[in-house]
Amino acid sequence: MPATSRTGSSVLLALVATILFAGFANAQTLAKTNDGTGLHIYFRSGWTTPYTHYNTGSGWTTSPGKAMTKSNDSANFPAALGWFRYDLPASTTSLEFVFNNGNGVWDNNSNGNYKVATAGTWQVTSSVSTPPSATVLTAASDGTGLHVFFQTGWTTPYIHYSTGSTWTTSPGNLMTASTDSKYPASVGWFQYDLASPQASLEFVFNNGNGVWDNDNNANYKATSAGKWIVMSTVSAPPATTTVTPTPSPTATPKTPAPTTASPSPTSTAAPSPTTPATTPSGSCYNYNGLDSCSSSTQTELPSTDDQRKWQTPPRNASGWSTDYQDYRSLTGYAHAVYGSDRTSATVTVRTYLRVSSATCSYSYNGVTSTSATYQVTNSLKDDLLIAAVCTDGTSTWKLELDPVNFVWQNSAVTQPSGMKGGQKGAIVDLFGWPYDDIAQECSDFLGKAGYMGVKINPPQESVVTDAWPQSGQRNPWYFVYQPVSYRLYSRLGTRTQLRSMIQACRKNGIRVYADAVVNHMSGGGNDVLSHRYSSGGSCVTWGAKSSTKHSPYYTHSYTYGTNAYTNARPALEFPAVPYGPTDFHCERTMSSWTDQLQLETGWLTGLTDLNTEKTYVRERIAQYFVDLLGIGFSGLRLDALKHIGPVDAGAIYGLLSKYMGGSLPGDFISWGEVILGGEASLLACNADSGYNFYKGLDAQYAANGVSSTDIAKLKIWSSDYPKEFPICGSWILPASRFVIQNDDHDQQNDGSSSRDMGDAGSVLIKDKDVEKHRSFEVKLFSRTDADWQIKVVLSSYTWFPNGAAGFPDGYSDCSGFDSSQGQTCTASVPYEKAFRAGSCGYTVEGFAGGKYTRVHRDLSIVNAMRSWVDLSPVTLSDLGIKGSC
Structure with a gap:
């Protein structure tokens, strides 16, 4: 189109x-039979100067081989379309050859090399570099x-x-x-x-x-x-x-026309000229290292790695479950774009097929259509339900998408004028609170207290396991920061419960904000496969983990053996998004916090790092944000913004603005996590550093079409508060562009060095000093030395001395552990209900483990907050708290 x-x-x-x-791979094809002039190779590629490395039978040329010249056959192989040529003398009658870019990136016919057995004119179109x-x-x-x-x-x-x-x-x-x-x-x-x-x-x-x-x-x-x-x-x-068969490529997916320019061709570090598949040897062999970056500059995985996807078992096969749907052959998602007034939207079903010849039909709220596009207006008051059915011959596959909701369906939020329509106010971080409890808290307390909003833990599907403990724990808290998909099913509740909670909060004057994790997916080795590694002469093994919606997901880390359906070793794949191998960076450990390439493409603590330079990945992330706003969120905290990078973040928010009708909603805010550490010059103060999140990121927002009005809504979490602000000695950006808080959830972790507060702040569950902590929370709101507009209060739970730190929601309670795999849960967090009607603040109970702190309910903090947003003070009885606290 x-x-x-x-x-x-x-x-x-x-x-x-x-x-x-384009995803097809061409093997060598005879374009013209032998005319007596020799053997001629024409190669179509996006490389500037390709080389051919070949063997005529007497040995290989010296790597990288011979530079090819631009084609001079303008009719059949025009140079403008990326055609190059190399000629061998008439005596050459056979050839084995590969191509490379002269800098270590190879095209070797998926490790099979190209081979011809007769003279003539041969043509190859690269499947590694896009022509x-x-x-x-x-x-x-x-x-x-x-x-x-x-x-x-x-x-x-x-x-x-x-x-x-x-x-x-x-x-x-x-x-x-x-x-x-x-x-x-x-x-x-x-x-x-x-x-x-x-x-x-x-x-x-x-x-x-x-x-x-x-x-x-x-x-x-x-x-x-x-x-x-x-x-x-x-x-x-x-x-x-065709002299030799073309290897069967991974089927090319169908997807709607992209709305932005295509990404740069993928650079592929492939062996030269042919590397046979490694045969596992020994009882504890794994594939670690085979998907690591092969140079200090490589960041992308080879495009040929996409031939290793489609790993999900087919329907009714061994290992298949209902939640796997037909992900073996069909994946996809709903792509929504609003009109400028946000009273209408165009929804396109983007489907991806293993078999490219398949055809699809679609169902919209039960009505079948041949169109992948559906127009929606504000007359639709409830869910849009979408399914796709695709057929090829006798095979039929079905994809049922999660409900789609739209911004006009959300309850109105009525708040005092001092909150400036959602641009000024206090947000409670209800860390580890289930959705049903949050809904009750909004109705019982938060609206009366005068808070502007609540932030919840990442609502997207994430890792869970009841059989494989982590340091003795059943489902530690940080598993919610290891996504499996963008489906809104969390350990804290289902999509239905989430939507119900958001609407309950909105009706009580409380906006809701999501913690969004889009820098990475799950940790390497946390997936549905079996894993192993050698340690001290022993073989450490563990099995499949699950997820909060039971979707399949795959990583290559610590794996062995081959997939029964691809006949290849495991690869990165998250079908419920969907993401495939080349949507990720090659595996790189992080050893420097000042190296821009490592910051942006490294696997932070082994987390599978998304290639946010890719247009598709940016679009998919932006569409996740669209879904969050559609279900009723008013904004988000962007986890690990520091590792996404200013260029990619600017592009993602530009797409979000575009998809939301050309601007961000009036009440929208976001704040990105950029922990400055000792890298303030690189990340903040030096606008020309090339990796700057102050002026540099603002420039990227503007370059991607975000208006100045909307840029003001895109804030940075102030890791220099309360001890070192403003970190650059002066306000490079106005204070209104920063979100501040006393303690945060990362600081609760033993050994955390996320920021240095010194004696200017307090981490409640570490200091175990209520009065000290309360004074810093009150100061958060009473101080007048800068014009901050968004302030966050962490309301968490206490941890156990033995390291048990899962949410007290029941999913970290050892009583629910599955010991069938011979494992033991030793660090239990018993269930405690988060909502407690009429509760006081600081319900720490002597700092016994697993107790929700309810800091946000403290009257001194509430009244300091209310004064800051021009509200009059309240009493305990005004808040529904009976007795004394």
Whole structure:
């Protein structure tokens, strides 16, 4: 579909189309039989200077091989489309060869090498580096008009075009088989002719069935009459002669046309020229290291790693469960884009298929449609339920998506004017509170007290296990910071419970904020597979973990053996998002906090780091945020912003603004976690450091279309508070751009060095001094030395001396542990109900373990907070607290 078709008014038709991304891999193909001049290799690649490293039978060339030259065959292999050539003498009759970029990145036919056994002209299109896509003028005007030649694997391609005024009616006009001998129909050439005086054209192609080739959303353009050619990067043209079979590639997924430019080609560190699969040896062998970064500059995993995905068992196979759906062959998500007034939205079902030839139908609230796009208005008052059914021959796969909700469905929030419509106020971090308890707390206390909002733990699906303890604990708290998907099912409640809680809070004048984890997914080795490693002569083993919605998920860490369905070693894959191997950075340990590359691409404490440079990953994260706002959240805390990076964060928030109708909601705020440590110059003070989250990040917001009004809503969590602010000696950004709090949840951890508060603050469960802690919470609100607008109060729970630190929600109670795997739970956190009607604050009970602290209920803190937002003081009885505290 064209990027912007215009039929009377501007309409973004890209949203209603699906495009088949280029993912095919071409083996060597004979383009022309031997003419006696030798053996000629033509290679299509996105590399600037490709090399061919080859063996004619007497030994390999010296690596990296011989530099290839740009093609001089403008008709068949135009250089503008990324074609290079290398010629060998007439005596050469056979060849084994690979390609590389001269800098350690290889294309070796998925470790099979390319091989030919006869002279002639051979062509290869790289599956490692994406070749350029363009229109090329191969013959000037001869007075007959404008002629478009298109090479494709489609049997009936259509051209959809505009001559300058309006576009043809979709899908456009059918192209005919080429009659030009330079562009033979036998190898997939089609043509379309426009008679003179036509001298310019904007155009795209499709297969007549909803699959589009639109030059990566830029549309193709011809600027004069003459002969123009396009070689598709979406559908592989048919081969004339193939000497060795093409390896079966991972099926190319279908997805709607992207709304931003395609990402840079993936750099692939592949062995040279062929590396045989490693055979596990010994009783404790694992694959560790095979997916690690191979150089100090490599950040991306090889594109060929996507051939290792689709690891989920098929329906009804061994190991399959209902929550796995048909993820073996079909994944996807709902992509929502609001109109500018946010009273309507376009929802596109983005499906990804293992078998590219499959066709899909869709169901919207029970009504079947052939369109992947559905228009919604504010007349829809409840969930939008979506399912996709895709078929290929006798195979049928079904994908049921979670409900989609929209901002107009949420209850209104009524708050005092001092809260500036959600831009000033106190937020309670109800750490470890289940959703039903939060709903009760909003109704019973928070609205009366005058708090602006509550922040909850990450609501997305995350790691849980009842059989494999971590340091003796059943489900420690930090598992909620190891996502499995963006489905809103947490240990703290279901999506239904979450929505009910949010609406209850909103009705009581309380906004709700999510802790969002999008820098990474689960930790390496925390997945549904079995794992092992050698330690001190012993073999340490552990089995599959589950998740809060039981979705499948895979990492490569500590794994061994091959997947029964891919016949390959395990790879990074989170089908319920969906994310595949190349949506992550290669594995890199972090050894420096001043190295920008490590900060942005390293695996922080072994967490699988997302490649947020990729357009798809950015879009998927932004759509997760759209879903959060749709279900009723007013904003979010962005976990590990420091490791996402300013460029990627700017792009993600730019997409969020775009998807929300071109701006952020009026009451929206977010605050990103940037722990400065000793790197304040790099991260904050030096705007030109290249990795700056103050002025540098603001510049990225602006570059991605975020208005100055909305930039003011995007704040940084002040890790320099309360001891070192402003960290740069002066306010580089105004204080209103920072969120402050006394203690935070990370500081509760033993040995935590997340920030140095010195004697200017207090961590309640460590200091165990209520009066000391209360004084700093009161000071948080009573101080007048800077114009902070958002202040957070941590209301957590006490920990046990033996290290037991799971939430007291029941899921860390050893009484529910499954000992069938021979493991033992030794650090239990018994269940305690978080909501307690009429409770006082600081319910620490002598700092016994597993007791919710309810700090936010302390009257001194409440009245200090109320004064700050221009509210009058209250008494205990006003708050429904009976007796004395």
